[in-house]
Amino acid sequence: MNTQVKCTINNNATGYQTFTAGSFSFDRCEYFAYITCPTGVHMMPIDNFLKALMRDIAWGFFYGTVAFDDVFGTTNHYGNVDLYLGSQHKEWTSAKRDFKENFKSDVLMDIFKLMMSDWTIAGFDPFAAPQETGTAWGPKNGNEDRLIERKREVAKRMVGIPGDAPLRTDEAGYPVNRAFLDVDQTQPVVEAEPEFEGELHAFNLFGYLSRSDVTWNPSVVSVVRQSLFCPTTEEFILPIDHGNDRVEWFVQFSDEISWDIKDGKTSRPLATVTMRAGDIAAMPGDIRHQGMSPKRSMLLVWENGSPEIMEMIKAGTVPMVPVTF
Ligand code: PHB
Ligand code: FE
Numbered sequence: 001m002n003t004q005v006k007c008t009i010n011n012n013a014t015g016y017q018t019f020t021a022g023s024f025s026f027d028r029c030e031y032f033a034y035i036t037c038p039t040g041v042h043m044m045p046i047d048n049f050l051k052a053l054m055r056d057i058a059w060g061f062f063y064g065t066v067a068f069d070d071v072f073g074t075t076n077h078y079g080n081v082d083l084y085l086g087s088q089h090k091e092w093t094s095a096k097r098d099f100k101e102n103f104k105s106d107v108l109m110d111i112f113k114l115m116m117s118d119w120t121i122a123g124f125d126p127f128a129a130p131q132e133t134g135t136a137w138g139p140k141n142g143n144e145d146r147l148i149e150r151k152r153e154v155a156k157r158m159v160g161i162p163g164d165a166p167l168r169t170d171e172a173g174y175p176v177n178r179a180f181l182d183v184d185q186t187q188p189v190v191e192a193e194p195e196f197e198g199e200l201h202a203f204n205l206f207g208y209l210s211r212s213d214v215t216w217n218p219s220v221v222s223v224v225r226q227s228l229f230c231p232t233t234e235e236f237i238l239p240i241d242h243g244n245d246r247v248e249w250f251v252q253f254s255d256e257i258s259w260d261i262k263d264g265k266t267s268r269p270l271a272t273v274t275m276r277a278g279d280i281a282a283m284p285g286d287i288r289h290q291g292m293s294p295k296r297s298m299l300l301v302w303e304n305g306s307p308e309i310m311e312m313i314k315a316g317t318v319p320m321v322p323v324t325f
Contacts, residue, residue, distance in 0.1 A: 015140030019115045021108055022101045024083055028119050030138050035072050037085045039099040040092075042071050047136040050119060051239030054126035057112050058152050058217060061105060063303070065243025067288055070267045074108075075243070078310050081105045088243070088288075090266045120144045127214035129235035129296065153219035160203035165221070167203060168211035177233070179296035180210035206253070209233050209298045216291075218301045226306040234293035241267075243288040245313050247322045248303055252279045255297030262288045285320040 086092025122142030123134030
């Protein structure tokens with residue numbers, strides 16, 4: 001039996017390392033992550049923690065807030081990042097238990113990557129759907145550095161253009177997912193008028209998505225100025241609650257996702273939005289959202305990567321809705 005849970009569960013008994021970042025420390029045991037700061041300790045199931053940590057790493061702290069749950073998360077200030085406990089939770093703030101610390105992004109990223117590597121055991125793929133991975137539970141046992149170091153696919157102009165992000169194929173190690181065996185795999189034929197050869201391009205986006213080996217991990221498939229098309233395949237639950245800092249659009253390509261929408265600052269529940277194939281929604285800039293996809297589905301996330309937006313966010317002038325009537 002343990003009486004001093006936090007210290008003795010780790011290192012000795014289970015073989016996991018403890019990590020510190022400023023006044024925060026992080027421990028894991030066989031089932032949980034423990035986040036400790038001067039005002040309190042917060043526990044999370046280790047599978048949820050690692051799945052969220054994986055997204056925060058892969059997306060470079062993303063846009064706005066990556067909430068691991070209602071209590072703990074990061075807020076990106078682009079170059080520096082806040083680590084917070086309770087700051088976006090009404091009960092933690094009214095009890096004055098909330099705590100926030102700012103880090104240079106690369107410093108915190110290095111610690112997060114070391115933690116991700118040490119705490120992910122053999123067989124657990126934090127990007128995979130629950131039915132396509134082993135579990136995260138138990139004592140330290142090997143690692144999955146090969147899986148957690150996968151790079152997010154980011155096109156410079158568009159997937160499939162020579163020299164740009166490649167198409168996914170069987171030969172490249174991307175078989176069609178079990179849920180998308182009926183998706184047409186033929187590629188479009190482009191017949192350019194004389195003088196326009198080499199300037200036109202098209203690819204089969206549904207075919208591309210049907211071969212995704214990850215879930216809840218948007219790739220950038222096309223870039224037109226600051227307009228980023230970031231489609232992704234989804235199954236089960238988005239492992240983070242995303243606190244937007246700008247408007248983003250969702251286009252549901254297939255199947256269905258149900259989104260829990262909460263107030264960005266207090267986590268107060270606001271709405272449930274169920275999106276079926278063909279539905280389009282603009283997600284406001286001041287909410288947080290978490291999606292649930294009962295079957296593997298295809299979703300287009302349309303992001304605005306404009307550098308001016310960073311300045312508007314800092315100045316507090318960025319609009320929270322795409323249009324005001
Ligand atoms: C989002 O927060 O907008 C988001 C993130 C990852 C996804 C889908 C949506 O896979
Ligand atoms: Fe979002």
